[in-house]
Amino acid sequence: MAERVFITGMGMISAIGSNVKENLRSLRLQRSGIGHTRHIDTIHKNVLPVAEVPQSNAELAALAGVNAGGGYTRTALLGLVAMREALAYAGIENAASMPAAFINASTVGGMCDTEKVYFDIIDPQKEGTFLQSIDTLDCADCTQRIADAVGIHEYVTTISTACSSSANALMYGARMIRQGLVQRAVCGGTEALTRFTMNGFNSLKNIDKQACRPFDQHRNGLNLGEGAAYLVLESESLVRESGAEVLAELSGWCNTNEAFHPTSPSPEGDGAYEAMKNALAMSGRSIDDVQYINVHGTATLNNDASEGKALERLFGARVPKFSSTKPFTGHTLAAAGAIEAIFAVLAINAQVIFPNLNFSEKMEELNVVPETKLLEEYPVENVISNSFGFGGNNASLVISKYEAGMFEKIVKHTGE
Amino acid sequence: MKGRFYIQGTAAISPQESFSGTFTPQLARLEDRNLLRVKEPDYRDFIAPNSLRRMSRVLKMGLTTALKCLQNSNVAVPDAIITGTGKGSLHDTERFLHDIRQYKETALNPTPFIQSTYNSVNGLIALQTRCTQYNNTFVHRGFSFEHALLDSMMQLNEGAAKHVLAGAFEEISDEHFYIKSRIGFWKEQLTQPADMLTSGTPGTISGEGSAFFVLSTAPSDVHIAGLKMLYKPTQEQVSTALGNFLREHQLQPEDIGLLITGRNGDVNFDFYYQELIAQYFPQTPELPFKQLCGEYDTASAFALWLAVERMRAGGPEHVLIYNQFFGEQHSFVLLGR
Numbered sequence: 001m002a003e004r005v006f007i008t009g010m011g012m013i014s015a016i017g018s019n020v021k022e023n024l025r026s027l028r029l030q031r032s033g034i035g036h037t038r039h040i041d042t043i044h045k046n047v048l049p050v051a052e053v054p055q056s057n058a059e060l061a062a063l064a065g066v067n068a069g070g071g072y073t074r075t076a077l078l079g080l081v082a083m084r085e086a087l088a089y090a091g092i093e094n095a096a097s098m099p100a101a102f103i104n105a106s107t108v109g110g111m112c113d114t115e116k117v118y119f120d121i122i123d124p125q126k127e128g129t130f131l132q133s134i135d136t137l138d139c140a141d142c143t144q145r146i147a148d149a150v151g152i153h154e155y156v157t158t159i160s161t162a163c164s165s166s167a168n169a170l171m172y173g174a175r176m177i178r179q180g181l182v183q184r185a186v187c188g189g190t191e192a193l194t195r196f197t198m199n200g201f202n203s204l205k206n207i208d209k210q211a212c213r214p215f216d217q218h219r220n221g222l223n224l225g226e227g228a229a230y231l232v233l234e235s236e237s238l239v240r241e242s243g244a245e246v247l248a249e250l251s252g253w254c255n256t257n258e259a260f261h262p263t264s265p266s267p268e269g270d271g272a273y274e275a276m277k278n279a280l281a282m283s284g285r286s287i288d289d290v291q292y293i294n295v296h297g298t299a300t301l302n303n304d305a306s307e308g309k310a311l312e313r314l315f316g317a318r319v320p321k322f323s324s325t326k327p328f329t330g331h332t333l334a335a336a337g338a339i340e341a342i343f344a345v346l347a348i349n350a351q352v353i354f355p356n357l358n359f360s361e362k363m364e365e366l367n368v369v370p371e372t373k374l375l376e377e378y379p380v381e382n383v384i385s386n387s388f389g390f391g392g393n394n395a396s397l398v399i400s401k402y403e404a405g406m407f408e409k410i411v412k413h414t415g416e
Numbered sequence: 417m418k419g420r421f422y423i424q425g426t427a428a429i430s431p432q433e434s435f436s437g438t439f440t441p442q443l444a445r446l447e448d449r450n451l452l453r454v455k456e457p458d459y460r461d462f463i464a465p466n467s468l469r470r471m472s473r474v475l476k477m478g479l480t481t482a483l484k485c486l487q488n489s490n491v492a493v494p495d496a497i498i499t500g501t502g503k504g505s506l507h508d509t510e511r512f513l514h515d516i517r518q519y520k521e522t523a524l525n526p527t528p529f530i531q532s533t534y535n536s537v538n539g540l541i542a543l544q545t546r547c548t549q550y551n552n553t554f555v556h557r558g559f560s561f562e563h564a565l566l567d568s569m570m571q572l573n574e575g576a577a578k579h580v581l582a583g584a585f586e587e588i589s590d591e592h593f594y595i596k597s598r599i600g601f602w603k604e605q606l607t608q609p610a611d612m613l614t615s616g617t618p619g620t621i622s623g624e625g626s627a628f629f630v631l632s633t634a635p636s637d638v639h640i641a642g643l644k645m646l647y648k649p650t651q652e653q654v655s656t657a658l659g660n661f662l663r664e665h666q667l668q669p670e671d672i673g674l675l676i677t678g679r680n681g682d683v684n685f686d687f688y689y690q691e692l693i694a695q696y697f698p699q700t701p702e703l704p705f706k707q708l709c710g711e712y713d714t715a716s717a718f719a720l721w722l723a724v725e726r727m728r729a730g731g732p733e734h735v736l737i738y739n740q741f742f743g744e745q746h747s748f749v750l751l752g753r
Contacts, residue, residue: 131599168552172567259542259547
């Protein structure tokens with residue numbers, strides 16, 4: 001019998017807060033994190049809005065409890081801040097105490113710091129301490145820095161599937177638990193803003209010069225963001241043994257590919273449709289059991305049209321409340337899936353639906369509109385969280401309310 | 417993880433003549449640098465000319481190896497595509513960094529940015545084969561390919577896929593070769609592959625390559641019986657883990673007919689191999705594979721390809737691959753016939 005996978009801890013940092021509590025508060029206050037960069041040297045500084053974590057690297061190092069001169073990139077520091085909170089949230093004092101997995105996600109690794117010294121690194125005339133950062137560019141550096149700081153060493157790896165990366169990290173960790181490889185996996189992603197990605201998305205002409213407007217007729221592109229988020233996943237048997245507090249269940253997931261175009265989804269949202277449908281089927285829930293969808297909702301012309309079509313195909317006339325939280329956090333690329341998975345857990349635990357900011361007019365291609373108001377005391381039991389990316393990668397997660405007293409029921413009925 | 421994961425077909429582009437015909441290992445003769453480049457096949461047999469023009473070397477290499485592997489496995493559309501790459505498209509990453517500087521962040525061509533994304537090869541394989549199912553890319557140095565294998569094995573165990581296309585690809589660029597030379601990754605003196613293991617100096621010879629496999633639960637001549645990864649272990653932990661690994665598979669060290677090692681002549685890290693051999697395999701034939709392909713994040717994929725070649729040519733019943741990447745990521749892959 002495959003193990004159920006429970007979420008027992010979570011930690012995050014984004015432009016709207018340096019921990020889970022602050023993020024929830026900002027969501028409720030409808031306070032967006034979108035503004036202009038203070039940390040990146042770019043000609044787009046005052047032109048392209050971003051959702052930047054306000055803290056400097058030195059401030060992040062202090063939050064993460066490490067030496068600011070320790071060679072940590074901003075990617076690693078953001079990740080470590082989120083990791084420490086996730087472990088503390090789960091009541092794990094010593095992560096090394098049992099074999100656990102750390103499945104991290106990143107799209108450009110330590111580019112944030114390497115790009116500043118890259119042309120010194122390739123210049124034979126130049127010498128200096130920057131040479132120490134040579135090996136921080138790849139995606140493994142941040143993962144290992146975080147793993148080493150907290151002492152996770154059983155399975156340590158990194159996934160990079162563009163904007164679906166950390167959703168895939170969550171799936172991979174959950175599957176390792178179900179296969180009995182580990183009983184605990186910390187999964188998520190970390191992403192720092194870089195001149196590289198800003199220019200990359202800008203060259204694709206899909207960055208909005210204003211705050212992004214997901215699912216709006218006048219949407220005109222995304223805003224990049226930065227942040228990190230990790231969720232602690234534990235097997236049902238471990239939770240039964242330890243009595244850990246369960247925040248929610250990761251009850252379903254699916255990874256599909258569009259096989260349509262390197263950077264745009266199919267017009268009818270085939271991959272998104274399949275991902276949501278299969279994830280829901282795996283969770284054992286039906287379309288009527290879903291109260292909220294945290295959509296990928298980048299506010300690019302293509303994504304929202306195809307994701308919206310996929311919603312209408314799957315749910316017909318009964319599309320649940322849905323919203324994109326990207327106007328709060330920006331699009332945090334590899335970290336987005338995990339940040340939004342935490343928002344899903346919060347929606348369930350706080351019984352709240354977050355508003356899709358900046359919406360004014362229904363898209364002509366769709367019949368549905370996102371939720372634009374903050375809904376408190378809303379009965380949320382099952383949430384679908386979507387993450388889609390370049391390369392046609394689609395990932396959907398189903399996060400479900402954990403019924404208190406469930407174990408007692410099992411014990412009563414089975415005598416175990 | 418329990419189960420047998422059969423290899424239905426393989427393909428490899430490497431510094432060897434590995435892509436077509438019969439494979440005979442050759443020790444290359446290096447002219448000026450400690451760098452082994454792949455022998456590139458004619459990509460036009462696999463990729464349309466208009467796409468080919470836009471694609472950088474590693475994209476062509478990865479996509480072509482994947483397509484050839486499917487051909488060799490008689491599989492038209494795999495049920496999952498899972499890869500590993502430590503560095504992705506270095507060429508595109510470098511090109512976009514240079515473009516940003518040269519054009520002062522204006523009027524940039526987005527192609528190198530798109531292709532620099534680590535999952536771009538996977539996207540291309542999916543597009544070309546019309547595979548709309550599971551698709552994943554691992555990017556963790558010497559664990560990249562190993563996790564692609566582990567994920568593939570999990571997919572098969574879950575019954576989520578019948579045929580999984582698993583592979584790895586890596587390129588070395590002149591610029592990256594220079595960068596890594598600044599922190600001592602490569603030997604300082606020109607060292608021939610033939611002398612690599614006996615040079616007694618730090619650093620190694622750089623390499624690159626791409627190798628793909630179709631895995632399934634349907635029996636074939638070679639299977640993966642076990643996989644174990646160790647992150648930053650001590651020498652003692654490596655030894656203990658190997659003992660446990662063999663025991664889990666009911667094997668004695670003597671049952672291993674061939675030991676394929678990632679020994680690369682780097683005096684900083686080769687002791688792991690020496691001590692393991694002294695303890696477990698004093699009499700076992702050893703085949704160090706990095707003389708053939710050089711060192712890179714996903715070199716273990718070439719080792720697996722080599723192992724399958726050997727076993728198909730009537731090699732021993734059990735082959736063990738032990739590889740480590742600069743002392744940090746260590747892996748055992750156990751193969752059976």
